[in-house]
Amino acid sequence: MVKTKVAVLASGDGSNFEALVNATRAGSLHAEIVGLITNRAGVGVLSRAERLKVPSATLARAQFSSPEEWNIAIRDQLKKWQAEWIILAGYTGLIGATILAAFPNRVVNSHPSLLPKFGGKGMYGDKVHAAVLQAKELETGITVHLLNERFDEGPIVAQTKVAIEANDTAESLAERVKSRERLFYPTVLQDLLTGRIKTR
Numbered sequence: 001m002v003k004t005k006v007a008v009l010a011s012g013d014g015s016n017f018e019a020l021v022n023a024t025r026a027g028s029l030h031a032e033i034v035g036l037i038t039n040r041a042g043v044g045v046l047s048r049a050e051r052l053k054v055p056s057a058t059l060a061r062a063q064f065s066s067p068e069e070w071n072i073a074i075r076d077q078l079k080k081w082q083a084e085w086i087i088l089a090g091y092t093g094l095i096g097a098t099i100l101a102a103f104p105n106r107v108v109n110s111h112p113s114l115l116p117k118f119g120g121k122g123m124y125g126d127k128v129h130a131a132v133l134q135a136k137e138l139e140t141g142i143t144v145h146l147l148n149e150r151f152d153e154g155p156i157v158a159q160t161k162v163a164i165e166a167n168d169t170a171e172s173l174a175e176r177v178k179s180r181e182r183l184f185y186p187t188v189l190q191d192l193l194t195g196r197i198k199t200r
Helices: 015-026 044-051 067-080 097-102 126-134 170-193
Strands: 004-009 031-038 056-058 085-088 107-111 139-146 156-163
Touching (some): 031 067, 126 170
Parallel strands (some): 031 056
Antiparallel strands (some): 107 139
16 A cells, blocks of 8 residues: 655654654554654754654745745645645644645644643643643643644544643643653544545
8 A cells, every 4th residue: 555645844852753753664654754844943853853864844934035935935845745744743833825725634733732722823832731730621632633724723633631630730741741642643643644534
């Protein structure tokens, strides 16, 4: 069976990116990761990509005169790699209409809360976990969703819950959510790529 070609967009350390690469190489995620795009120079995900021998490109917003030019550059790089699906793994940039039109219903994100709670602009990483704890929630989790042009508002594909413990800090909660995400995200992606979860 031919493997689906996917590209990953990430902005941080890249533990999720590495988990996705490992899942493809172990055969649990039937895909080939053809490249990594980041919007931040010098981040940890780039060294992981180099070690894992995955091609990478750094395309920062500041390199381009407009958000549209930036999105066109990202789209063109994705097309150059012949990517069929786009997977976000801790990516902080806003995906615009140009990319969404090129990959309809094939741009996927994982968010570290039970959307629609604790989503939207500026809600990423430990900021999400701190907000969850401040709101005195009893549980949080992970939401895998398709993208639209607004942060964290695209159609929800799957969710899994993570209990909040009495002594949790934003850091301890983040680590527990990340541990679950590294297993949950590849499983959901496999269902998406094989059509077990329908996107249209």
